[in-house]
Amino acid sequence: MLGRILAVAQNTRREAYRNRAFTVLVIVGVLLNTVGFVLSNLAEPSQKARVIQNFGYFAVSFVSAITAILIGVILLYKELDRKTIYTLIPKPVMRYEIVLGKFLGLGQLLFGLVIFLSIGWVGVMWLFDALVVNSQSVLDSVGAAVFLVLLESLIVTSIALMFSGWTRPFLSGVFSFLFFVTGRVVFVLEEHLAMTKGPLSADGPLRQLVEIVVYVVPDLSIFNISREIALGIPVPGHYLWSASAFAGCYILVFLGIGIVLFGRRDFV
Amino acid sequence: MSDVVLEVKDLAKRFTLVELERLLELKPSAVVKRVEAVRKVSLTVPTGQVYGFLGPNGAGKTTTMKMCMDLIQPTSGTIQIFGSTPSDPSIKQRIGYLPEHPYFYDYLRPQEILDYFGRLFGIGATERMRRIDELLSRVGLQHARNRSLRKFSKGMLQRLGVASALINDPDLIVLDEPLSGLDPMGRKAIRDIIIEERAKGKTIFFSSHILSDIEHLCDRVAIVVNGVVKREGELSSLLQSDTRTSEMLLRNVSEEALTLINAHSTSATDMGSSTWKAVVPQSEMSKLLIQLLQCGAIVDELQPHQDSLEELFVRVSAEGSAVC
Numbered sequence: 404m405l406g407r408i409l410a411v412a413q414n415t416r417r418e419a420y421r422n423r424a425f426t427v428l429v430i431v432g433v434l435l436n437t438v439g440f441v442l443s444n445l446a447e448p449s450q451k452a453r454v455i456q457n458f459g460y461f462a463v464s465f466v467s468a469i470t471a472i473l474i475g476v477i478l479l480y481k482e483l484d485r486k487t488i489y490t491l492i493p494k495p496v497m498r499y500e501i502v503l504g505k506f507l508g509l510g511q512l513l514f515g516l517v518i519f520l521s522i523g524w525v526g527v528m529w530l531f532d533a534l535v536v537n538s539q540s541v542l543d544s545v546g547a548a549v550f551l552v553l554l555e556s557l558i559v560t561s562i563a564l565m566f567s568g569w570t571r572p573f574l575s576g577v578f579s580f581l582f583f584v585t586g587r588v589v590f591v592l593e594e595h596l597a598m599t600k601g602p603l604s605a606d607g608p609l610r611q612l613v614e615i616v617v618y619v620v621p622d623l624s625i626f627n628i629s630r631e632i633a634l635g636i637p638v639p640g641h642y643l644w645s646a647s648a649f650a651g652c653y654i655l656v657f658l659g660i661g662i663v664l665f666g667r668r669d670f671v
Numbered sequence: 672m673s674d675v676v677l678e679v680k681d682l683a684k685r686f687t688l689v690e691l692e693r694l695l696e697l698k699p700s701a702v703v704k705r706v707e708a709v710r711k712v713s714l715t716v717p718t719g720q721v722y723g724f725l726g727p728n729g730a731g732k733t734t735t736m737k738m739c740m741d742l743i744q745p746t747s748g749t750i751q752i753f754g755s756t757p758s759d760p761s762i763k764q765r766i767g768y769l770p771e772h773p774y775f776y777d778y779l780r781p782q783e784i785l786d787y788f789g790r791l792f793g794i795g796a797t798e799r800m801r802r803i804d805e806l807l808s809r810v811g812l813q814h815a816r817n818r819s820l821r822k823f824s825k826g827m828l829q830r831l832g833v834a835s836a837l838i839n840d841p842d843l844i845v846l847d848e849p850l851s852g853l854d855p856m857g858r859k860a861i862r863d864i865i866i867e868e869r870a871k872g873k874t875i876f877f878s879s880h881i882l883s884d885i886e887h888l889c890d891r892v893a894i895v896v897n898g899v900v901k902r903e904g905e906l907s908s909l910l911q912s913d914t915r916t917s918e919m920l921l922r923n924v925s926e927e928a929l930t931l932i933n934a935h936s937t938s939a940t941d942m943g944s945s946t947w948k949a950v951v952p953q954s955e956m957s958k959l960l961i962q963l964l965q966c967g968a969i970v971d972e973l974q975p976h977q978d979s980l981e982e983l984f985v986r987v988s989a990e991g992s993a994v995c
Binding site: 406407410413414417421422488489490491494670671 | 761
């Protein structure tokens with residue numbers, strides 16, 4: 404089983420590397436990092452380091468999430484659209500192995516991408532003396548941030564794969580992006596639900612809808628620690644463990660749904 | 672080893688199509704449509720034979736093959752391959768499949784694609800390399816082994832599809848229209864491969880529109896029309912059992928005899944010098960023969976007229992269409 408999953412993963416990685424969309428996303432990541440230190444020249448000297456840190460973090464986080472959505476959506480759908488699935492399903496590979504292989508291949512790709520962009524980010528911070536805040540190195544926080552970005556992009560990948568197994572790439576791209584954006588603002592919705600005044604304070608269809616959204620969509624803001632980096636606050640180890648468990652649970656659920664939907668599908 | 676490799680019984684597939692653009696009509700019947708692609712397909716593919724699956728376009732051949740290859744779930748009926756179901760991975764290990772229009776990852780090269788499929792079958796690296804070399808030579812693609820598939824013609828992709836169907840040295844080879852889109856050399860190469868594989872004791876189940884190839888290659892055939900198998904069996908028996916006419920060569924044919932011939936024969940050909948060749952339904956033969964002899968005609972030859980596969984195919988297709 405593992406050999407087949409690894410074979411699908413290797414092919415997924417190879418396909419993604421040779422995909423133009425991936426090349427464009429890597430270039431966007433590098434450009435965003437570059438824009439950070441260009442803009443930092445416009446900022447006040449005390450804010451210079453923060454601008455560089457934030458732009459670099461944004462580059463890694465945004466590009467990896469968009470890569471997870473785009474490549475995740477494109478890859479599985481392309482198997483169906485180009486009918487390469489016709490040559491794959493009759494082979495002794497189970498459908499769940501195909502989904503897991505795609506996830507693993509994309510995970511490896513994202514790992515490489517996040518590490519590559521992070522090296523650029525740290526390099527820029529090192530060049531412009533942004534690695535130390537309040538006499539304290541931010542390297543530990545940066546390491547934690549990179550790890551959390553990777554977890555977040557793996558969740559997004561599992562969401563993209565879940566959708567791409569049963570709908571068209573445009574729709575699955577839109578759904579995945581909405582999930583991602585909603586995940587980033589779930590904490591805001593939770594705050595509104597807790598308020599005694601406001602549009603969500605009274606019982607009604609809107610409040611029920613938001614409650615469902617909050618319940619279903621993972622809170623991706625827990626993977627964002629840009630504030631801790633900017634203030635030089637270290638991230639405790641148990642936080643990373645909790646975030647890993649949280650991500651693991653959601654990935655299992657989304658992949659499970661994706662496997663069920665993909666397993667029941669007819670390839671006409 | 673079992674005598675039967677593939678056994679399909681009363682297979683049916685009904686698709687439910689949702690036409691969202693007709694939602695505004697507010698009629699569920701307009702939005703949801705049911706299409707019966709396969710209605711009743713039963714066939715038996717014995718070990719070591721070449722089995723031809725014939726039918727006009729849209730008859731349900733590809734859908735049936737896809738159900739046998741676990742790509743589509745049947746609505747009803749059963750499929751047994753080597754005594755198990757099509758989704759059984761240990762059964763898939765023994766099957767090679769070429770889809771109707773083989774699509775491959777166009778960013779890969781032939782060697783990479785065959786290597787990938789070989790890995791899915793769990794074939795070791797050394798053995799994979801040996802088989803890839805051998806198969807690329809057999810299908811005539813050795814020269815293009817490192818060329819990107821983007822630059823492949825349709826015929827080259829078809830050849831690569833055949834190679835990928837053989838990478839696991841399968842016991843059952845399922846080929847959906849393997850000869851379409853090929854030039855004469857390509858067709859000959861694929862035909863030769865089918866013959867070679869049969870000689871090795873492999874079972875080949877294939878569909879084709881090219882009846883001369885089916886007639887040349889197959890031991891057994893099934894003709895499917897509108898999702899129903901209309902004829903199934905040994906090719907020679909099918910052609911024999913469908914013999915319903917006889918051909919006679921007559922000399923000394925008078926005007927009166929010619930009138931009788933024209934009235935009772937399905938076709939009559941003037942051979943010159945009052946000699947005629949006529950194809951007569953067997954039901955009319957005895958009566959016509961007596962009358963012709965009474966008119967002074969001389970019967971030189973009389974033999975059963977055996978249909979070609981094409982004639983059988985056209986007749987069965989017409990029967991099937993008339994029923995529907």
